[in-house]
Amino acid sequence: MMELNPVVDAEHLMREFEELAGFSDAEPPAVTRVVFTETDLRARQFLKESCAHAGLLVREDALGNTFARWEGTNPALPAVGTGSHMDAIPHSGRFDGTVGVLGGLEALRALRETGFQPSRSLELLIFTSEEPTRFGLGCLGSRALSGAADLGALDRMVDKEGRSLEQVRTAAGFTGPLTAVTLPDSYYSAFVELHIEQGPLLERNGVPIGAVTAIAAPAALRVKFEGTGGHAGAVLMPDRHDALCAAAELILDVEKSARSTGSPDTVATVGFCSVHPGASNSIPSRVTVEVDIRDIALAPRNQVVADVKHVVAEMAARRGLQAGVEILNADPPATMAPPIVDAVLAVCSQLGIACQRMVSRAYHDSLYMARICPTGMIFIPCRAGVSHRPDEFASPEAITQGVQVLALTLAKLSSD
Amino acid sequence: MMELNPVVDAEHLMREFEELAGFSDAEPPAVTRVVFTETDLRARQFLKESCAHAGLLVREDALGNTFARWEGTNPALPAVGTGSHMDAIPHSGRFDGTVGVLGGLEALRALRETGFQPSRSLELLIFTSEEPTRFGLGCLGSRALSGAADLGALDRMVDKEGRSLEQVRTAAGFTGPLTAVTLPDSYYSAFVELHIEQGPLLERNGVPIGAVTAIAAPAALRVKFEGTGGHAGAVLMPDRHDALCAAAELILDVEKSARSTGSPDTVATVGFCSVHPGASNSIPSRVTVEVDIRDIALAPRNQVVADVKHVVAEMAARRGLQAGVEILNADPPATMAPPIVDAVLAVCSQLGIACQRMVSRAYHDSLYMARICPTGMIFIPCRAGVSHRPDEFASPEAITQGVQVLALTLAKLSSD
Numbered sequence: 001m002m003e004l005n006p007v008v009d010a011e012h013l014m015r016e017f018e019e020l021a022g023f024s025d026a027e028p029p030a031v032t033r034v035v036f037t038e039t040d041l042r043a044r045q046f047l048k049e050s051c052a053h054a055g056l057l058v059r060e061d062a063l064g065n066t067f068a069r070w071e072g073t074n075p076a077l078p079a080v081g082t083g084s085h086m087d088a089i090p091h092s093g094r095f096d097g098t099v100g101v102l103g104g105l106e107a108l109r110a111l112r113e114t115g116f117q118p119s120r121s122l123e124l125l126i127f128t129s130e131e132p133t134r135f136g137l138g139c140l141g142s143r144a145l146s147g148a149a150d151l152g153a154l155d156r157m158v159d160k161e162g163r164s165l166e167q168v169r170t171a172a173g174f175t176g177p178l179t180a181v182t183l184p185d186s187y188y189s190a191f192v193e194l195h196i197e198q199g200p201l202l203e204r205n206g207v208p209i210g211a212v213t214a215i216a217a218p219a220a221l222r223v224k225f226e227g228t229g230g231h232a233g234a235v236l237m238p239d240r241h242d243a244l245c246a247a248a249e250l251i252l253d254v255e256k257s258a259r260s261t262g263s264p265d266t267v268a269t270v271g272f273c274s275v276h277p278g279a280s281n282s283i284p285s286r287v288t289v290e291v292d293i294r295d296i297a298l299a300p301r302n303q304v305v306a307d308v309k310h311v312v313a314e315m316a317a318r319r320g321l322q323a324g325v326e327i328l329n330a331d332p333p334a335t336m337a338p339p340i341v342d343a344v345l346a347v348c349s350q351l352g353i354a355c356q357r358m359v360s361r362a363y364h365d366s367l368y369m370a371r372i373c374p375t376g377m378i379f380i381p382c383r384a385g386v387s388h389r390p391d392e393f394a395s396p397e398a399i400t401q402g403v404q405v406l407a408l409t410l411a412k413l414s415s416d
Numbered sequence: 417m418m419e420l421n422p423v424v425d426a427e428h429l430m431r432e433f434e435e436l437a438g439f440s441d442a443e444p445p446a447v448t449r450v451v452f453t454e455t456d457l458r459a460r461q462f463l464k465e466s467c468a469h470a471g472l473l474v475r476e477d478a479l480g481n482t483f484a485r486w487e488g489t490n491p492a493l494p495a496v497g498t499g500s501h502m503d504a505i506p507h508s509g510r511f512d513g514t515v516g517v518l519g520g521l522e523a524l525r526a527l528r529e530t531g532f533q534p535s536r537s538l539e540l541l542i543f544t545s546e547e548p549t550r551f552g553l554g555c556l557g558s559r560a561l562s563g564a565a566d567l568g569a570l571d572r573m574v575d576k577e578g579r580s581l582e583q584v585r586t587a588a589g590f591t592g593p594l595t596a597v598t599l600p601d602s603y604y605s606a607f608v609e610l611h612i613e614q615g616p617l618l619e620r621n622g623v624p625i626g627a628v629t630a631i632a633a634p635a636a637l638r639v640k641f642e643g644t645g646g647h648a649g650a651v652l653m654p655d656r657h658d659a660l661c662a663a664a665e666l667i668l669d670v671e672k673s674a675r676s677t678g679s680p681d682t683v684a685t686v687g688f689c690s691v692h693p694g695a696s697n698s699i700p701s702r703v704t705v706e707v708d709i710r711d712i713a714l715a716p717r718n719q720v721v722a723d724v725k726h727v728v729a730e731m732a733a734r735r736g737l738q739a740g741v742e743i744l745n746a747d748p749p750a751t752m753a754p755p756i757v758d759a760v761l762a763v764c765s766q767l768g769i770a771c772q773r774m775v776s777r778a779y780h781d782s783l784y785m786a787r788i789c790p791t792g793m794i795f796i797p798c799r800a801g802v803s804h805r806p807d808e809f810a811s812p813e814a815i816t817q818g819v820q821v822l823a824l825t826l827a828k829l830s831s832d
Contacts, residue, residue: 089693089695089697089698090693090694090695090698091692091693092693092695092698096647131695131697132695132696132697133695133696136696138697197650198647198649198650199647199650199651216649218649220696220697229804229805230801230802230803230804230805231512231614231615231778231803231804232683232685232687232708232710232804233614233632233634233683233708233710233777233778233779234613234614234615234683234777234778234801234803235615235683235801236680236681236683237671237674237675237682237683237684238675242671242685244667244686244687244689245667245668245671245686247664248663248664248665248667248668249664249668251660251661251664252661252664252665252668255653255658255661258653259653259654264652265652266653267648267649267650267651267652267653268653269648269658269696269697269698269699270660270661270700271648271660271691271693271694271695271696271697271698271699271700272691272694272695272696273660273689273691273694275687275688275689276507277505277506277507277508277687277804278506278687278688278689279505279506279508279547279548279549279687279688279804280548280549280552280636280685280687280688280706280707280708281505281547281548281554281636281685281687281708281804282505282506282508282685282687282804282805283685283687283804284686284687285805290696291696292648292649292696292697294648294649361649361650362647362649362650363649385646385650385651386646387646387647387650388645388646388647388648388693388695388697388698388699389645389646389701
């Protein structure tokens with residue numbers, strides 16, 4: 001293992017980033033790639049061809065999760081997985097998720113070039129819909145793979161146009177029961193995801209690699225207010241039950257609650273707000289907001305969830321309107337497997353690259369993969385910690401180093 | 417005049433309401449009919465055919481305002497106009513505006529049936545885009561007709577897809593310079609608009625007819641916040657400049673400001689709120705809201721406008737984001753012409769129908785027509801004062817009485 005020297009073809013890899021960013025429904029440099037749109041399907045085709053070209057065996061499951069396999073010399077052993085997602089929220093950037101997909105592919109290509117023969121099979125995994133854009137719930141693919149989801153409920157979820165997951169995946173060519181998606185026990189002996197940090201710490205510290213020790217606990221709530229509409233000119237203020245005023249109170253309460261848990265790591269965001277009927281001269285009768293709440297500890301996160309429920313109930317009574325809180329998900333934090341954290345640290349030490357242990361505030365498919373196999377994550381810095389924006393940026397050097405570390409970590413994990 | 421007995425064909429009129437409501441982009445009973453959409457153009461065609469069938473001479477101007485004329489015996493005299501609008505905000509009802517359009521047409525038909533010969537020509541006017549849905553500004557047609565608008569600026573306004581008024585009207589077949597739209601002085605000697613009250617007073621008082629004495633002063637503002645986007649998991653609370661939290665503060669301040677002017681007639685509404693990028697796990701970077709503010713007096717209305725400007729500036733500085741307030745319109749109130757108010761009262765007295773003087777809290781095209789000719793409005797009750805909602809309702813009896821009063825008022829005004 002010590003002599004293994006996988007060489008990353010940075011130029012080729014950067015061309016692939018450029019090409020993948022072109023599969024987008026936004027004006028460059030912004031990227032919008034929503035699961036099971038025409039654009040998403042074209043991007044998947046591009047990736048499958050790249051995997052096949054690299055000599056990997058490609059298969060897809062009923063949810064569109066894509067597996068590209070390099071058969072090991074001992075194929076009966078549980079495999080080692082790597083990968084990430086390639087869907088992109090509206091008007092975001094080109095590195096979130098894709099660093100683990102294209103970088104994972106490049107790691108496998110670079111290892112093959114060295115003549116390395118893995119004992120365990122190595123698999124690149126491209127997860128379906130890590131982002132919650134379409135169905136309000138993230139990590140669809142990894143939830144199903146890990147058995148963390150009620151598959152029937154998952155399939156019945158509807159997007160904003162009222163189309164169910166089952167309908168849109170079937171239309172996209174991914175058919176059959178979701179039960180076949182869940183991986184058998186011991187399918188993987190390890191899973192490692194390469195990802196941009198999406199925070200400022202590595203850049204601030206001048207450290208090129210983060211070995212993730214835990215992933216924060218995310219919760220997502222959907223709150224619907226139903227008030228009384230009417231003409232904005234004719235209904236006097238005391239007679240109003242304005243659903244948007246109620247939502248505005250909640251938005252400010254969410255901000256205040258997140259700032260007052262006592263934990264500096266609590267974050268809460270209302271990123272989605274839809275107003276019905278949405279005309280400037282009509283009192284809003286129905287408003288839906290989505291609240292995203294996270295902490296690396298469960299208690300402060302749950303405190304904000306409880307605050308939201310309390311505030312919504314109190315306000316609905318006070319304002320004389322209907323309101324309901326739906327918990328879309330409320331997952332516990334995940335601990336990364338110490339042997340994988342140690343493997344990443346050891347590889348960095350071999351390569352003479354600085355590496356720091358850190359937590360992930362963003363969630364990832366690894367949150368769910370950790371339920372079924374020892375899981376780890378490798379972070380690389382991104383400029384100013386910016387993510388989910390068109391100016392999201394990871395340098396070719398940072399990506400190259402991340403791919404090198406990933407390749408040697410995968411070699412280590414697949415050799416025993 | 418005293419013997420004139422126009423008979424309203426209520427059954428035929430109700431069939432026309434039913435038919436017009438069918439030109440809609442919403443599921444019944446909701447009506448959505450936005451200016452210069454395919455649906456709007458089909459509805460216009462239906463109305464033009466109905467007018468032609470009634471023996472009226474139809475012309476359209478460069479903005480799509482439609483005139484259906486019954487030539488008087490003395491056509492050199494300024495004409496008498498009636499009419500309203502037929503565009504409908506998203507998910508609204510079938511009576512707002514259309515009562516004055518279909519009811520106005522029926523009034524002319526009923527008068528013709530009696531053998532009445534007007535001295536002045538009578539004209540039914542269907543105004544383009546009374547509702548601000550598409551361009552954020554209401555009363556496009558009547559603003560242009562009355563010379564109240566900067567026609568160049570009007571033509572350059574863009575809709576939410578970035579298409580200018582000039583582009584969409586041209587695509588709809590309404591071409592040529594808007595300067596030709598403004599009516600010459602003394603085109604009309606009087607204008608009378610029949611409309612549902614859109615408030616609860618007539619129904620509450622059991623009075624079938626309202627003679628409007630003044631129209632409230634409306635103002636519309638567009639406020640844009642530009643903060644800093646980012647990943648909802650990774651950016652800690654103290655580092656945020658969330659555009660939606662800023663908008664939420666404004667929404668609550670607008671509500672509070674309207675309640676504290678000292679005038680019970682002040683109303684203010686945020687009916688439109690768009691969030692960019694609009695994903696649940698992304699911090700909102702840009703939010704646009706539209707604020708609608710009205711009072712029958714100018715001072716309290718202007719006080720809320722000033723409050724909005726002040727609050728936005730203070731908040732932008734405190735929250736570290738950019739914000740701008742654009743005044744879309746801020747019109748003074750309009751006084752209805754006393755001779756027309758008196759004519760309505762006299763007709764009601766002739767018919768033995770109760771009638772009350774009242775103000776209009778909603779604005780109408782009559783707000784602008786009052787700038788160029790003596791103008792009046794006739795209100796009929798609508799159920800529970802509800803408007804701009806799918807359950808908006810005016811009874812056939814209420815509409816029939818309104819049309820009778822309108823017909824006799826038009827006969828009076830066109831006879832001298």
